[in-house]
Amino acid sequence: MEWVVVISVLVLTILSLLRVNVIIAIIAAAMTAGLMSGLSIVESIEMMVSGMGGQASTALSYILLGAFAVAISYTGITAILVNFLINVLTGRKMMMTLAIAGVASLSQNLVPVHIAFIPILIPPLLKLFDEMKVDRRGVAAALTFGLKAPYVMIPAGFGLLFHNTIAEGMSESGIDVTTWQTAMAMLIPGSGMIIGLLIAVLVTYRKDRESIPGAGGSEGNFTAPPAEHVTFNRKHALTLVAIVGALIVQIITQNLIAGALTGLVLMFTLVVVPFKKGDQVMADGIAMMGQIAFVMLVASGFGKVLEDTGAVDALVEMSSGFLDHNQAFIALILLLVGLVVTIGIGSSFGTIPILATLFVPICLAAGFSTLATASLIGTAGALGDAGSPASDSTLGPTSGLNADGKHHHIWDTCVPTFIHFNIPLVVFGWIAAMVL
Structure with a gap:
């Protein structure tokens, strides 16, 4: 039983590396976990389907955030940003990539649209990327950084939800901690x-790289629209009001759906977007974010199979059997367990409560401080988010970079982000556990 998580995640990883569709790969991994746990194929499917509701709120929020992002783009305000990037940063590859990382960072704390901005901002830049011979893997790393690092370090927007989840999980398991302590x-x-x-x-x-047509699994028929000159006007000012309103409501309620709905309602109420465009805005939002939302639902079902069959508990128990009171070794093992679990489930937010329940007793017995325990749980939860085929932090960048069929989800997004973020997270998470 203790090897169920490891083997099922290996199935998911290998199938994904072989370019099998991520949804099929997740279902195959869930079936593997179910069969290894003694369930029949039908029972495995039923358990997976029953667990898909675990991310229903997230999936709906993505659809609404997608519609909100579409409404924002309808005003032309995103064209101002695109034109700025083109005019100021053309020929400056590194600055372009770092600027994209900065814009992505705003999506977590300041402008709460999460990954919904990517299919709007990135496709118009693809032709420029090709002309400048930008390596899209670097852009994918920049986008994933912007989608993760802000919520990992800053307790505002999505970061507030992340750190509240850590604090609540630890409190329920016997360690009282504040959100600001988890942020530290x-x-x-x-x-x-x-x-x-x-x-x-x-x-x-940093080197030049030619994009390959069809690398993303299809030739793609995307043609970037011609850049249009847009000046800041009244609609753009009202759009900023709607964005601020969505952020305030999301922070107060700690609910993404409430925030997205607020933004949409304000866009229509302030007549930034004509009411008659409501159906089109929703349809475009679903078209843009629907696949990602469904992948998250299936990944939640996979997580349900791992959790309800006791596979995650068994993995931690097996790992604890190798542990003594050497804190350095314990910290490393816990981080690696978190990596395996999270990369399979694909959601740091969804994994934190599971890891907190399992990690807190081990950390207490080993004598870790409150801050060290928080760093282990938070890092272990964040680890697999980068590099996971089922994570929104990788699905989002691919949705924009593969608009023209020249960017592969696994080899051009997941592998680069796994290498450049999971390895540093393990090293620096281990350091945090040792010094805090």
């Missing part, structure tokens, strides 16, 4: 991601 605990692991980003942009992917 994650500063060292988060700094590892900054180093990973700089290595990816300045070293690994």
